[in-house]
Amino acid sequence: MNQNQNQNQNQNQNQSQQSSDGRHEDDTALSEFLASLMEYTPTIPDELVEHYLGKSGFQCPDLRLIRLVAVATQKFVAEVATDALQQCKARQASIVKDKRDKQQKDKRLILTMEDLSKALREHGVNVKHQEYFADNPSTGMDPASRDE
């Protein structure tokens, strides 16, 4: 009985050691990531993040957490912008098929409201925007003159 108990205890200890080892690895990876944040400079400045965090009641003296929030926000914006860029490229590709001549002029990559609203919709943000005539200089012109 005693031996069995001892074996059970040993097994339990081994299991707990394994799980703690697994968690320990995760912890080290996470702490390395957080430590690397101290050397990484996010595009969104710390002061801006601190301003908005403090405005919303977030208190934390740790700079790494502020950097983490900055990185998360930067990643979000980058994803939205990438999606918008894909939308823009796809739209231009469809246009280019029709008119090969305008390929050089329309190759410019412009962040437009149309692409942005499509990209934001994938992230759960519904953007309703008014279509202003001033957004596109050729909107108010006659089709004949537009062709020219």
Place this chain on the structure above:
Amino acid sequence: MKPKPKSIPEPSKESQATASEPEATPPEFSLAVARIAVAQICASVGFKSTQLSALETLTGVTTKYLEAIAKSSASFAAESNRSQSNIFDVTNALHDLRSPHGFPGASNLHRSDHCLLNSSVLAELSDFVHYTAETPFAKPIPRRQFSETDAGKEKEKKNPIPGAPHIPNWLPGLPEPAQCGAALSSGRRNGEKSWENSCCGSEISGALMGNGELPGAAAAAAKSELGTKRERVRFKIGGRELGVKSGVFKGGKRMVCWDSDSDSDSDENINGYKKDYNTSVVVENEANDHIR
């Protein structure tokens, strides 16, 4: 036909005013900084130019995203009876914000043996940091140094008494100890005089009645010292609270007893009352000094 042209310009003016208000408010600076940062991110992704309205929209979404993280993690921290957020709160907030888009491991979040720290969102962030070229902000932002130093100075100024934590910080400081002692002693003397004059000392009261100066002078002195008008003085005798008018001057049963007996005991009683009254006045003076 006439009211129409009148009614049309007014809403346009109002809309102009409402549209121009947010530009005049202090958030303009933070929004401008955020706009530059967002524009830098867009440029790093590959955009060459942008519509102004699209950039404004993305900036607004970005600031809302920041505020959403802050609010969510602050509420998670408050749920755990903490005032400061930690990595778990931020991770939970990121999970919440990431959930509409979806992330691997989202279905295991409710399990009890799930470890928050090996969440895929944090892993994605780590990959993002590892694989994305670092684009620092265009210009260093000057921090407001004067606010911290000023706050420190004000704190030093406003807490001159280390042993009085019950005094709120927004109150002005106490007067210097020397002045305070002089004011207290003079106030006590005045109080004694007026009390004796009004109640016990027949000679002084007669002199006072003849002169008619001292009470006025004392009142003026009290006014100049206190600066605020006190309506009524209350003090406790033997667990009972008496007003000056009701208990002593206008005469309840006690007053009648004193007149009839005029014993030494009653005199001691009166002295006792006097002391109580004086101490209460002193306390009032101290309170007023504190308030001042």
